[in-house]
Amino acid sequence: MNKVLTYLFVLLLTACTAKQEKSRSVLFSTETEKTDTLLYYDLHEIQSSGTIIAGTLSGPDTYYEYHGKRMGAQFQIAEAFAQSIGVVLQMEISPDTTTLLERLRAGEIDFIALEMPTWQTRDGESLLRDAIAEWWEPNRIRQIKSSANNTTVTVKRRMRPAMQDISHGIISAYDDLFRRHSLTAGWDWRLLAAMCYQESGFDPQAISSVGAEGLMQLMPSTAEAMGVPVDKRFDPEHNIAASTRYIRIVSQSFSDINNAEERIKFTLAAYNGGVGHIQDAQILARKAGKNHQLWHDVAPYILHLSEPQYYRDPDVRHGYMRGSETEAYVRLIIERWNQYRGYARNHSAGSTPSPAKKSLQDGEYRSIVKPAEEWVPENRQN
DSSP states (O other): OHHHHHHHHHHHHHHHHHHHHTTSOOTTOOOOOOOTTOSSOOHHHHHHHTEEEEEEEOBTTTBEEETTEEEOHHHHHHHHHHHHTTOEEEEEEESSHHHHHHHHHTTSOSEEOSSSSSOBOOTTOHHHHHHHHHHOOHHHHHHHHHHHHOOOOOEEOOOOOSSSBTTTTBOOTTHHHHHHHHHHHTOOHHHHHHHHHHHHTTOTTOEETTOOBTTTTBOHHHHHHTTOOGGGTTOHHHHHHHHHHHHHHHHHTTTTOOSHHHHHHHHHHHHHHOHHHHHHHHHHHHHTTOOTTOHHHHHHHHHHTTSHHHHTSTTOSSOOOOHHHHHHHHHHHHHHHHHHHHHSOOOOTTOOOOOOEEEEETTEEEEEOOOGGGOOOSSOOO
C-alpha cells in the first residue's frame, strides 16, 4: 500500500511541476529537482547528469558507424537536440521496436529516436516532451536531414601513378617505408603499397570527408591511439608506421584463421569497415552453414549487412554497414597486390630499394628514387 501511495505522490509531483513550467520555455532551464523519489529522469535530471540516452534501430536513416564516425539522420537530429539542452548524446541500438518500448518503460533510455511526427518519451516525462516539442521546428529538421542524407564519402587527394616505374619495379616514392614497416604487420610490402594506393592514391596530404588522414587514411582517433603526434599525422613515415601497428592489432582479432591470405582479407575488411561488422558477417555466415573463416563464404554477408533483415538479426551486434564498399575495397586491393607482385620484387624490410635510375656521385653509381610526381612512365597503369 505504501508503494502505491508513493507512486501516486510521484505522479502528482510530476504533474504539478509540468503545470508550473508550462508558461515558460524549458529548453534552457537550469533548475534541478530532487531525484531520490523520481522513478525516471525528466529534463532537469537529464541536464544534471550531462547525458541523454536515445534508443533507435540500426539503419542508414537512423544510426550507424562508419570509420568510427557516427552517422544517420536520427542520430544527427538527436545530437542537435542534445546540444540544445547542453548535454552529451548516447545512442543505444535495439533489434526491434518492441525492445525499444520495453527499454523506454524500464528507464534504460530517455526517448525513442525513430522517423515519427516526433520522438516518443515516457508519459511521466512531461518536461522532456515539452522541450522536444518546442525545439522540433520543421525547417530545422529538414535541414538536418538534408545534411545527414549526403552520405557520399569522398577523399580529397592528388592521385599519383599506380606504378611509378614499371621497368624498374618501383611502385611508389614510399617503397622503402613500406618495406621497412611491413614487418610490423607481418605483410608483404607490396600488399601494403596496394592498400595505400586504394586509400590515398599515394598522396600524403589526402583527407577524406569523414576526417581520415594521410597515406593510409587513419582516422584521428586511431592515429592518437597509435601514438602519432597531431603534427605528424600527414608525415609519410609516421602515418605508415602507425597503420602497420593498427593492422597488427586488427589482424589479432582474426587469429583463429590459420590461412595467412584468408586472414589478410578479413583484416583488410576490418580496417575499412570495422572489426565488429566483419565479425557480425562471420556470425551470419556460420548461421547459414558457411565457413566463417573463408572470405569467399563471408563476403556475401558483408553485402547483406546493408539489408534490414540481416543487420537487424538478433545476433548482429553492430547493425548496418556499407557492405558494398568494404567488399570492393578488399577485392581491389587483392587484385592490385597480385599486379604488384608481377612487377616489383620482394625485399625484406630495410633492404636496398628496387633498382631505379642511377647517377654518378663521388665516383660511384647510386640508386635514386625520385618523388612520384617527377616520374611519368610510358606504360602507366591506373
